[in-house]
Amino acid sequence: MEEQNINGIEDLLLRYCEGDVTEEEYQLVENWVNASEKNERVAKQVFSIHLAIDSVQILKKIDTEKALKKVSSRIVAKKRQIGWEWFQRAAAILFIPLLVSFLMQHFFIADTKEQVAQLIEIRTNPGMITSVILPDSTVVYLNSESSLSYPSRFDGNTREVFLKGEAYFEVMKDPSKRFLVSTMYQSQIEVLGTHFNVEAYEGGENVVTTLVEGKVNFLFKKNEQAHAVKLKPGEKLTYNSKEGKVRLSATSCESETSWKDGKVILKNTPLWEALHMLEKRYNVQFVINNRKGLDDTFNGTFTNERLERILDHFKISSKIRWRQIEDANILDRKIKIEIY
Known part of the structure; x- marks a missing residue:
């Protein structure tokens, strides 16, 4: 042309x-x-x-x-x-x-x-989900209040991207170029071709990786020494950056990845984790003043339900109460909801 x-x-x-x-x-x-x-x-x-x-x-x-x-x-x-x-x-x-x-x-x-290759950054606004296709045809879904930085082309033998927040990756296989996701707290996820979810929000303590299919290595440093943990499909790794500890658990992967389809899926999900999912989905902030019932587990799928109805569901099942906190700043980015 x-x-x-x-x-x-x-x-x-x-x-x-x-x-x-x-x-x-x-x-x-x-x-x-x-x-x-x-x-x-x-x-x-x-x-x-x-x-x-x-x-x-x-x-x-x-x-x-x-x-x-x-x-x-x-x-x-x-x-x-x-x-x-x-x-x-x-x-x-x-x-x-x-x-x-x-x-x-x-x-x-x-x-x-x-x-030279340019560094591109994609950001999502609160309550928003978007997707992007990387230069190697890898597809990335980006969750609310997240950012992804990547070069306009991948040179050399490494494809490295930088994530703050949460993203779901469908990595294009290329044995000659390993794929690296660098996250918070000097941690990385190394893959050759796979589907996985990463949550690493700025200000949080944990980096969470959920492997749907393929193989990944979770890389982190503890006491200036490098460590690697291999994940298998159906495993969820939680890395606590303050303690330097890694915990592996089995999962169906539905709850961790449902956000990319605009859903909230609970599978024996503790209430505290469900509230965390809702914070991202509806751009709200929960203020917990009653910790009773936070370990109660729930099952269910929510797609277009209003948040009030979901919270009422928790209210009936766990006897918790909730109310919206009045804020003098009406332009505050997040609506605060008290759990009491």
Whole structure:
């Protein structure tokens, strides 16, 4: 494709998704997508989010400051009824144009032979889930309030990415290049090709790795000495960074990975762990003032249920009580809920 067409491909791809192209432009996009695997990856990234573009256009017509004040006043009038679903959708919509521009910019910069590999960072807003295809075709699902950094191309014999938060990896097999996920507290997950989940939020003590299929090595340092623990499918590893201890347990993997499908699945899940899952799913913060019943286990699958209904389910089963904590700062990012 000619240089002027390459420079304008971002706008052309978006109009192509909307069906707003001429026959000549349609053929131009088709030829460009089929020209290389890199072009096809970029197109898939853009196409995967095109369904939300209409929402972005509508959002542009709104006076966001006025709308925010209106929403804030409604929250005050209703004593701040729980409204995380609205914020979750808004966060996803606002993120879309940034993601499209970000992907296009870095893929095309990396396409210049003289240009060194660029470090790309993808972030998710609170209550949001997204996915990204890495240069080697590895697929990564990124959970709420997480970030993933990776090079625009993998040089040498190592594919290394950096994770803060939680992500599910479907690693493309390449025996000549090992895949490394670097996380908090000088820990890494080493793989050749597998499906696994990693949770390593900044500020937390634990790094948790759940292996769905394949093989991984969990690498960490204790007293300046390197250690490695091998995981088998159906195993969950919890590494406590303060104590330097590793604990392995068996799991069906459903509870740990259901977030990527927009679900909360509980399989003999302790209440404290279920609350942690709900914090990420609904962008709330639980304040625990009654620890009774936190070890009670639950089973169930929740997809589109409101958080109030899920908490009421716990209330009936474990006799816990909950209430929303009033906060003077109505623009606080997280709604706080007391468990008492």
